[in-house]
Amino acid sequence: PIEVFNKAALEAYADGEKTGACDAVAEKHGQEDVYLRECFAQLGVRKMDAFNLLLESEWACNERPGSMHELMPPCYDRQVSFHPFKSVKSYWTCYEKAKKMHWSWPIAMNSVPPGKPNHFNA
Known part of the structure; x- marks a missing residue:
């Protein structure tokens, strides 16, 4: 698959990095596509x-x-x-x-x- 992110998604990700919102997701998933999918879901970023x-x-x-x-x-x-x-x-x-x-x-x-x-x- 290919992942394409808009500016708002990347801003939400940056904010999540500051708070550690996706730390548990990173420990659980080793593949970047699975990690990003789970992290964005946890941050409330919708996917299409x-x-x-x-x-x-x-x-x-x-x-x-x-x-x-x-x-x-x-x-x-x-x-x-x-x-x-x-x-x-x-x-x-x-x-x-x-x-x-x-x-x-x-x-x-x-x-x-x-x-x-x-x-x-x-």
């Missing part, structure tokens, strides 16, 4: 799932939402990050392919988790 932000190298061009909606594009195509690339060559191959893409859909937040069409990503 956006399953179309991360481009997976294996299925980059074929991901489809599990359900169609008139306000969502029919393909995940507005990723802000790429993962995982195990070699420089695989990164540049994806980069060159991405540069050739024609974007015709408006940006839309998609919080519908991948469904049956994405059985490999669910």
Whole structure:
């Protein structure tokens, strides 16, 4: 997963660090994504799932939402990050392919988790 935080979330985290609000969470969880999820929940920071932000190298061009909606594009195509690339060559191959893409859909937040069409990503 990719975690994206707004300014208010980071300010809440900084305030929590001053008071030690997440100290127990840090001792309990070793992974940063689990720690941050639990810490932000404890601080009252709301989260929003956006399953179309991360481009997976294996299925980059074929991901489809599990359900169609008139306000969502029919393909995940507005990723802000790429993962995982195990070699420089695989990164540049994806980069060159991405540069050739024609974007015709408006940006839309998609919080519908991948469904049956994405059985490999669910």
